[in-house]
Amino acid sequence: MVEKKLIKVKDLEVLVYKKNIKNFHLNVLPPEGTVRVSVPISVSDETVRLFIIKKLPWIKKHIKNFQSQSRQTKRRYVSGESHYFKGQRYLLRIEESKRPKIEIKNKKYIYFYVPKHYTQEQRENYYQNWLRKELKKELETLIPKWEKIIGIKVNEVKIKKMKTRWGTCNPEAKRIWINLELIKKPIECLEYIIVHEMIHFFEKKHNKKFKAYMDKFLPKWEAYKRQLNEFILEDL
Structure with a gap:
């Protein structure tokens, strides 16, 4: 079973997938820099937010790379x-x-x-x-x-x-x-x-x-x- 939701962390929208997994998996996806995180089912939204905040520098760096591409x-x-x-x-x-x-x-x-x-x-x-x-x-x-x-x-x-x-x-x-x-x-x-x-x-x-x-x-x-x-x- 997979639970999908969209949460906002500061000015960032994050797709959150709660799955039957053990670890957190964070991705910034091409071509637009969409942020997606997969987490264990039992993890609270607040824990996800704290995880995203901790990773913000890494996330923003990758989003910037995608957004700087010629279009x-x-x-x-x-x-x-x-x-x-x-x-x-x-x-x-x-x-x-x-x-x-x-x-x-x-x-x-x-x-x-x-x-x-x-x-x-x-x-x-x-x-x-x-x-x-x-x-x-x-x-x-x-x-x-x-x-x-x-x-x-x-x-x-x-x-x-x-x-x-x-x-x-x-x-x-x-x-x-x-x-x-x-x-x-x-x-x-x-x-x-x-x-x-x-x-x-x-x-x-x-x-x-x-x-x-x-x-x-x-x-x-x-x-x-x-x-x-x-x-x-x-x-x-």
Whole structure:
């Protein structure tokens, strides 16, 4: 059983999860610096507040790191905008067409062919669906690759937009969720998240055993993690 609540500590909102665990686990999560703490079920809210206050310098340092990252403003899907795809920056070119279509040309431009009557919302929906299809193509290659390397079977992979996580999983069901935003990041960052979630099938906690698995299967995982968290973000 997990009890979830939001508590305020000074000017900070903290997601608190009370679980059947023995120790406190504190995380500042990308991409926005959301603060999450998991604590034993019996711990009082006041004890949680005292714990957070003690950790405030560490928390604020990590939040500042996330907030200092470069961010793109919300996309309007018009010519001249910068869009990221697989870690590379492209300029968007809008062309009028009877049917919508997206093509990458000259390793510099994303051509978006759009019917004249399309609203901004329709443009966004089509573009997001294109990103989803491109991410699905990558996953169809990368999941089998890493299943073979790690020696496990993933029963289901889902794609969704997430504000606080690049990926998550259900180890019992062997199900993985991947953040749609990862198709904008370098492919090695996507691989890092895939491996990270797969390793959780073996080990749920981010402990020495978990890190040993990561070192074994993806020796440069810490570099990929830093690269992912330093990469430009887009306001959702």
